[in-house]
Amino acid sequence: xxxxxxxxxxxxxxxxxxxxxxxxxxxxxxxxxxxxxxxxxxxxxxxxxxxxxxxxxxxxxxxxxxxxxxxxxxxxxxxxxxxxxxxxxxxxxxxxxxxxxxxxxxxxxxxxxxxxxxxxxxxxxxxxxxxxxxxxxxxxxxxxxxxxxxxxxxxxxxxxxxxxxxxxxxxxxxxxxxxxxxxxxxxxxxxxxxxxxxxxxxxxxxxxxxxxxxxxxxxxxxxxxxxxxxxxxxxxxxxxxxxxxxxxxxxxxxxxxxxxxxxxxxxxxxxxxxxxxxxxxxxxxxxxxxxxxxxxxxxxxxxxxxxxxxxxxxxxxxxxxxx
Numbered sequence: 001x002x003x004x005x006x007x008x009x010x011x012x013x014x015x016x017x018x019x020x021x022x023x024x025x026x027x028x029x030x031x032x033x034x035x036x037x038x039x040x041x042x043x044x045x046x047x048x049x050x051x052x053x054x055x056x057x058x059x060x061x062x063x064x065x066x067x068x069x070x071x072x073x074x075x076x077x078x079x080x081x082x083x084x085x086x087x088x089x090x091x092x093x094x095x096x097x098x099x100x101x102x103x104x105x106x107x108x109x110x111x112x113x114x115x116x117x118x119x120x121x122x123x124x125x126x127x128x129x130x131x132x133x134x135x136x137x138x139x140x141x142x143x144x145x146x147x148x149x150x151x152x153x154x155x156x157x158x159x160x161x162x163x164x165x166x167x168x169x170x171x172x173x174x175x176x177x178x179x180x181x182x183x184x185x186x187x188x189x190x191x192x193x194x195x196x197x198x199x200x201x202x203x204x205x206x207x208x209x210x211x212x213x214x215x216x217x218x219x220x221x222x223x224x225x226x227x228x229x230x231x232x233x234x235x236x237x238x239x240x241x242x243x244x245x246x247x248x249x250x251x252x253x254x255x256x257x258x259x260x261x262x263x264x265x266x267x268x269x270x271x272x273x274x275x276x277x278x279x280x281x282x283x284x285x286x287x288x289x290x291x292x293x294x295x296x297x298x299x300x301x302x303x304x305x306x307x308x309x310x311x312x313x314x315x316x317x318x319x320x321x322x323x
Contacts, residue, residue: 003100004028006302007092009080010107012038013288014278016064017295018105018302023071025303030099031068032092034079037061038109039279040288043134044125049288057125080108083242089273103302106246106254106262106276107295110237110286115147119202120231127208128229132156133287135228141165144228145211147199153232154178154186160230161189168224170213172198194224202229237280246271253282259311260298275302 006022008015011033022029040046040057047054065075078094089102112130114120120128129135132146136159144164146157149171160167169186174195176183187193194213200221201212208229214221237252247255247263254276255263261270277294279286304311 001091001098001100002030004030005101005306006030006103006105006299007032007090007099007101008105008107009033009083009092010038010109010278010280011036011065011075012040012107012109012278012291013064014109014291014295014298015105015107016068017292018107018277018299019068019073019075020071021296021299022302023068023073025299027299027303027306029073030101031073031075032078032080032094032099033075033108034077036065036075036077039112039130041125043129043131045138046134046288047137048134081241083245085245085274102306103273103275105260105295105298105302106242106274106280107278107291107298108238109279109291110235110253112231112235113233115199115202115231115233117199117201119204119208123202123204123208123229126206127204127227128202128231130231130235132159132230132232135230136160136163139164139228142227143225144168144230145170145199145224145226146230146232147171148232148234149173149176149178150232150234151178151182152234153230154182156230156232157186157191158182158189160228161186161191164228166226167191168194168226170194170197170199170211172196172216199229235279235286239280246274246276249282251282254280256281256283258297259301260294261301273302273305275305 005027006029008018008031019031043057082093084091090104092099143166145168147170196217197213200214203210210223210225239252260275262274275298277298278291
């Protein structure tokens with residue numbers, strides 16, 4: 001069994017950033033993840049990451065990967081199926097191997113719920129998006145549709161109403177879950193509400209051109225011409241493998257404190273050596289830059305834990321030396 005100082009589970013912005021900071025602190029570190037990039041890879045262009053006015057998602061992920069590998073961190077592409085506490089640390093089990101470390105950072109993110117209709121996978125990143133904040137500016141003066149009826153759907157529609165030529169909200173019910181004030185605000189923006197309707201197919205050529213919707217009351221189908229489809233029906237954190245290890249909130253997000261420390265299940269007692277960062281935590285605002293910052297915090301706190309350093313107050317941290 002290979003042994004490390006630190007194992008990071010997940011290779012999205014949080015996990016990669018944690019790897020960079022951990023390696024610069026001379027921790028023997030490995031990142032284990034089924035894929036590299038996380039949810040970034042579900043979009044095409046990134047326009048809100050500092051330093052890049054616009055960059056392709058795949059290029060930003062490659063820069064992340066190159067950066068962390070530059071500091072000597074290996075990325076093992078395997079699926080993690082178990083994380084267990086043992087004497088002297090934790091064992092992370094994948095479908096192929098087992099790895100041991102003194103500390104673990106959980107950074108495997110969350111996954112958007114999908115429509116599971118024909119064309120969705122084909123046009124993901126080619127008109128189908130799960131992040132309006134990331135992709136809305138790419139649809140300037142184009143017709144778009146938002147799928148969903150909660151606050152996130154209406155926030156997406158509000159943003160798109162300032163950018164797109166036409167915005168539809170497609171909702172399967174006749175009532176919305178979003179705040180009433182937000183619904184009225186979006187209505188005043190001229191967004192068209194299509195109620196009791198579900199998307200049955202997403203069509204296009206090299207890019208999305210239309211959606212086929214069906215009224216679930218009458219069975220009537222019609223095709224709406226759009227270039228962007230924003231799926232806002234929620235997301236899920238796949239935390240089953242750690243539900244008996246750490247405290248989760250009602251949405252199954254991992255509860256963390258300001259130091260990225262986790263807690264024992266159903267307790268306010270910190271679980272030593274097990275940290276979490278990024279979209280799988282209860283930290284608000286699921287954005288690349290937020291996840292990266294949380295990954296940094298988790299790595300620095302893991303270093304302090306491994307070396308028995310007690311963190312007190314607010315300390316400037318400028319002294320990290322290169323490996």
